Amino acid sequence: MAIRLRNFRNLSLLLRQHPYRTHSSSTSSVNPTEVSHFEKLASSWWDPHGSSSLLHQMNPLRHDFISLCLDSQPDPPPARERKFLDVGCGGGIFAESAARLKETERVLAVDPSSGVIAVAKEHAKRDPLLSKPGRLEYQNKSIEDLAIPRSPDEQFDIVTLFEVIEHIDQPASFLKSCFPFVRPGGWLIISTIARTWTSWLTTKVVAEEVVRMVPRGTHDWDKYINEQELRSFFRAQEGWGRDGGLKSQGCIYVPGLGWKMVKESERWGNYFIGVRKDLDR
Amino acid sequence: MVFGNAPRALRPYICSSCAKSLKLRSRKFATAASPDIYDVACVGGGPAGLSLLTALRSSKATSHLRLALIESQDLDRVRKWNLPPDQYSNRASSLTPSSQAFLSQIGAWPHIDTSRVQPYHHMRVWDGLSSTARITFDSPTPEPAIAHMIENQNLTRALLARLDSLEPISLLDKTSVREIHLGPPPSPLTPEPTYLNLSSYPHVTLSSNQTIAARLLIGADGPNSAVRTFAGIETRGYDYNRDGVVATLKLPSSFAHHPSSPRGVTAYQRFLPSGPIALLALPGPYASLVWTTTPSQSALLKTLSPEDFTAMVNAAFRLSAVDLNYMFTLPSNQLSEFQWRDSVHPSTASEAKGEIPHLISSVQQGSIASFPLRLRHASSYTTSRIALIGDAAHTIHPLAGQGLNMGLSDSKALAEAIEYAVCHGADIGDEMGCLDRYKGEVWWGNQRLLGAVDKLHWLYSVGSGPVVGVRKWGLRAVDVMGDLGVKGWLMRQAGGL
Numbered sequence: 001m002a003i004r005l006r007n008f009r010n011l012s013l014l015l016r017q018h019p020y021r022t023h024s025s026s027t028s029s030v031n032p033t034e035v036s037h038f039e040k041l042a043s044s045w046w047d048p049h050g051s052s053s054l055l056h057q058m059n060p061l062r063h064d065f066i067s068l069c070l071d072s073q074p075d076p077p078p079a080r081e082r083k084f085l086d087v088g089c090g091g092g093i094f095a096e097s098a099a100r101l102k103e104t105e106r107v108l109a110v111d112p113s114s115g116v117i118a119v120a121k122e123h124a125k126r127d128p129l130l131s132k133p134g135r136l137e138y139q140n141k142s143i144e145d146l147a148i149p150r151s152p153d154e155q156f157d158i159v160t161l162f163e164v165i166e167h168i169d170q171p172a173s174f175l176k177s178c179f180p181f182v183r184p185g186g187w188l189i190i191s192t193i194a195r196t197w198t199s200w201l202t203t204k205v206v207a208e209e210v211v212r213m214v215p216r217g218t219h220d221w222d223k224y225i226n227e228q229e230l231r232s233f234f235r236a237q238e239g240w241g242r243d244g245g246l247k248s249q250g251c252i253y254v255p256g257l258g259w260k261m262v263k264e265s266e267r268w269g270n271y272f273i274g275v276r277k278d279l280d281r
Numbered sequence: 282m283v284f285g286n287a288p289r290a291l292r293p294y295i296c297s298s299c300a301k302s303l304k305l306r307s308r309k310f311a312t313a314a315s316p317d318i319y320d321v322a323c324v325g326g327g328p329a330g331l332s333l334l335t336a337l338r339s340s341k342a343t344s345h346l347r348l349a350l351i352e353s354q355d356l357d358r359v360r361k362w363n364l365p366p367d368q369y370s371n372r373a374s375s376l377t378p379s380s381q382a383f384l385s386q387i388g389a390w391p392h393i394d395t396s397r398v399q400p401y402h403h404m405r406v407w408d409g410l411s412s413t414a415r416i417t418f419d420s421p422t423p424e425p426a427i428a429h430m431i432e433n434q435n436l437t438r439a440l441l442a443r444l445d446s447l448e449p450i451s452l453l454d455k456t457s458v459r460e461i462h463l464g465p466p467p468s469p470l471t472p473e474p475t476y477l478n479l480s481s482y483p484h485v486t487l488s489s490n491q492t493i494a495a496r497l498l499i500g501a502d503g504p505n506s507a508v509r510t511f512a513g514i515e516t517r518g519y520d521y522n523r524d525g526v527v528a529t530l531k532l533p534s535s536f537a538h539h540p541s542s543p544r545g546v547t548a549y550q551r552f553l554p555s556g557p558i559a560l561l562a563l564p565g566p567y568a569s570l571v572w573t574t575t576p577s578q579s580a581l582l583k584t585l586s587p588e589d590f591t592a593m594v595n596a597a598f599r600l601s602a603v604d605l606n607y608m609f610t611l612p613s614n615q616l617s618e619f620q621w622r623d624s625v626h627p628s629t630a631s632e633a634k635g636e637i638p639h640l641i642s643s644v645q646q647g648s649i650a651s652f653p654l655r656l657r658h659a660s661s662y663t664t665s666r667i668a669l670i671g672d673a674a675h676t677i678h679p680l681a682g683q684g685l686n687m688g689l690s691d692s693k694a695l696a697e698a699i700e701y702a703v704c705h706g707a708d709i710g711d712e713m714g715c716l717d718r719y720k721g722e723v724w725w726g727n728q729r730l731l732g733a734v735d736k737l738h739w740l741y742s743v744g745s746g747p748v749v750g751v752r753k754w755g756l757r758a759v760d761v762m763g764d765l766g767v768k769g770w771l772m773r774q775a776g777g778l
C-alpha cells in the first residue's frame with residue numbers, strides 16, 4: 001500500500017520533461033538522435049504553461065540546493081563574482097536565473113543543439129541585465145568542444161548539469177570531462193532521476209505512452225542513474241568530495257504545491273547531488 | 282496583429298498565452314529611443330505604494346533594485362505635513378498589530394510621531410435595534426493593544442522619511458501617468474546583436490513627457506487605478522449606496538481616555554439600520570468618527586451647524602433608531618431635540634459602565650467629510666509584469682477598519698515574493714517566477730475578509746423582521762461563545778492577527 005501511494009505521488013514526475021538535455025559532439029558520449037529529439041521541443045521552452053512548466057517550477061530548488069552545498073562548506077564561498085558553467089543549458093531557464101543573481105559575475109552556458117541556443121539567446125534579450133557584456137554567454141557547443149582551462153582564473157565556481165546525465169550514453173566519461181572546469185573548492189552540481197520501477201512507470205509508461213505529455217522517446221530509462229551509483233562514482237574520484245563535500249537531496253512534485261525537497265526521496269525519484277573539488281586540487 | 286513584425290523564426294517560440302495577453306493589452310508601441318528602465322516602477326505614493334518601496338529598499342536582498350515612484354501629488358506636502366496638537370486629520374485609520382510589526386520591520390515605525398497615535402484596548406460593539414445584544418472585546422492586558430489609531434498622513438510622512446533615509450530612488454512626484462503601452466516588438470531585421478526586446482515591458486509616458494519602462498509595474502494608484510485599466514483587469518463588486526461620514530470630534534477636556542488609565546481605551550461601534558457608527562479614540566480628548574449612512578442622511582449631516590452635528594452624533598450612540606430617524610427629518614435644531622429626548626431616557630448609567638462613549642462636546646471645524654462606500658475586488662492582482670496593491674486591488678466597507686491594513690499586507694506579501702524571486706534569480710516581472718507567489722494566497726485572504734465584512738454590513742442594515750432577531754442572537758452568541766473561538770476570530774480580524 002505504502003508503495004502504491006508513493007508511486008501515485010511520483011506520478012507527477014510524468015509531467016517532468018526534458019525538452020532537451022544532452023550533450024553531443026563528434027568525440028562524445030552522446031547520441032545524436034537525442035539532440036534532434038530535443039530540437040523539436042525547443043519552441044515550448046519558455047511557455048510557462050507548456051511542457052517545460054515543471055522545469056520552470058523546479059528552478060528555485062536548484063538554487064536552494066546550490067545554497068545548501070555552499071553553506072555546508074567549512075570555508076566561506078566567494079560572496080561575489082561567482083562564475084557558473086551550465087552544461088546542457090537548453091533554453092536557458094537556469095542560466096538566466098544564475099546570471100541574474102547579485103553574486104554572479106559570469107555565466108557560460110553551452111548546449112550542442114543550435115535550435116535551443118537560438119531560443120535561449122533570443123529570450124535573454126528580454127532582460128537588460130542579462131544583456132550586459134559578459135554576464136551571460138551562450139555557446140552552441142558540447143563540453144568537449146570547450147577549451148580546457150589552464151588556470152583557476154579560467155575555471156568556474158559552479159558547474160551545473162541539470163537533467164542532463166540521464167540522456168548521456170557514457171555518463172562516467174562525460175562527468176570526467178566536466179571535472180577540469182571546476183576550480184579547486186568549487187562544486188559540480190547535478191540533478192537527475194533515479195532508475196527505479198517508479199520512475200520507469202512514471203516517465204516511460206505514463207508520461208510517454210498514457211498521457212503523452214512528453215513525446216515518445218524522451219526518456220531512455222536504461223540511462224537513468226541512481227543516487228547510490230553517482231555517490232560511489234564520486235567517492236572513487238581522487239580530489240573530490242573531501243570534508244563533507246558530497247551532498248544529495250531528493251525532491252518531489254506535489255500537485256498544487258510544486259516541488260518540495262523531501263528527505264530520502266533521492267532513492268527513488270528526482271534528486272540533486274553536489275560534489276566539491278578539494279581545495280588543494 | 283501584434284507579432285506581424287516579429288521575425289518569422291521566433292513566432293513559434295512566443296507562447297500562446299503571452300501572445301493573447303499582449304494582444305489584449307497593447308494599443309500602441311513605444312517608439313522613442315531606449316527608455317529609462319526600472320526594475321520596479323510604482324504608480325501611487327499612498328500607504329500601499331510607499332510601504333512597498335520602503336520594504337524593497339530596506340531589505341538586503343532587494344535594496345539594489347532600481348526603483349521609481351510616480352505620484353501626482355507634491356511629496357513635499359507629505360514631508361511637511363504638520364498639525365498643532367489640538368487638531369487631527371479626519372482621515373485616520375486603525376492600524377493592526379501585524380501592520381505595526383511590518384512598519385517596524387521596514388524601519389518606518391521610528392519615524393512616526395507617536396504622540397499623535399492612540400492605542401486602544403477594548404471594543405464595545407452593539408446593535409442599535411436590540412439594545413441587549415452586545416459584544417465586548419478586551420485585550421487581556423493594556424499591552425498589546427487591539428490596534429492603534431493613526432492619521433494616514435502621519436503614516437505616509439513616516440514612510441517617506443524612512444524612504445528618504447535610504448539609498449535614493451527616483452521620486453517622480455507632481456507627475457501623473459499620461460499613457461501606458463507595451464514596448465515595441467523586435468524589429469523584423471533584427472539589426473545589431475545588442476538590441477533589447479522590451480515588447481513585454483510596460484512603458485509609462487508621464488505628464489513630464491518622459492517615458493519609463495518597468496520590469497514590474499505596480500498599480501498602487503487607488504480605486505480608479507490607471508494601471509489596472511491598462512492591464513485589463515476586471516473588478517467585481519457594487520456600490521453600497523452608503524456614504525462614510527468622517528469627522529474629528531472633541532470630548533470634554535476633563536474627559537481623558539488616557540493610556541495611563543487602568544481600564545485602557547475603548548473603541549465604540551453601534552450598528553444602526555443604515556449602517557454602523559464608530560468612535561475611535563485619538564490622543565487626548567479627541568476622537569475620530571466614521572459613520573456609515575445613506576447618501577441623503579449624509580447630505581443632511583453636512584449641512585448642519587457644528588452644534589447640531591454634534592447632537593446627531595451623540596444621538597446616534599444613545600437614542601433609539603426611531604428617535605434618530607425622526608431627528609434626521611428635521612432641517613435643524615437637532616441639539617435641543619437631543620437634549621430633550623436624552624433627558625427622557627437618560628443614558629448616564631451605561632455611560633458610567635463604559636458601555637457607550639462619553640458625550641462629545643464639539644466637532645473640529647472643517648473636518649466633516651463624506652465618501653461613497655464601495656465593495657470592489659480585482660479579479661486578479663497580477664498579469665505579466667503588473668501587480669496591484671492596496672485600494673487599486675480592493676476597496677472595502679470601513680466597518681472593520683481594514684482598508685489601510687489590507688494595503689499594507691499586500692505590500693508585505695509582494696515585497697516577500699520579489700525578495701524570493703531575486704534570491705532565486707527569477708525575473709521579478711514574471712508571473713510564474715515571482716508574481717504567482719503574491720497573488721494566490723493574498724487574494725483569497727482578502728476575498729474572505731471582504732466577504733465577511735460585506736455580510737456583516739447586510740446583516741445589520743436591515744431595519745426589522747426576522748433578521749433583527751437573528752442578529753440579536755448573533756451578537757449575543759458571539760459574545761457568549763467568546764471562548765469557543767468565534768469572538769476570537771472576529772477580534773483577530775479586527776486586530777489583523
Ligand SMILES: Cc1cc2nc3c(=O)[nH]c(=O)nc-3n(C[C@H](O)[C@H](O)[C@H](O)COP(=O)(O)OP(=O)(O)OC[C@H]3O[C@@H](n4cnc5c(N)ncnc54)[C@H](O)[C@@H]3O)c2cc1C
Pocket residue numbers: 324325326327328329330351352353354372373374375433456457458501502503504507525527571651652670671672673679682683684685686688
Ligand atoms: C475618508 C476615508 C476614510 C477611511 N478610513 C479608513 C479607516 O478608518 N481605516 C482603514 O483601514 N482604511 C480607511 N480608509 C481606506 C484607506 O484610506 C485606504 O484603504 C488607503 O488609503 C489605501 O491606500 P492606497 O495606498 O492603496 O491608495 P491611496 O491612499 O488612494 O493612494 C493612491 C495614490 O496614488 C496617486 N495616484 C492615483 N492615480 C495616479 C496617477 N494616474 N498618476 C500618479 N499618481 C496617481 C494618488 O495621488 C494617491 O496618492 C478610508 C478611506 C477614505 C477615503
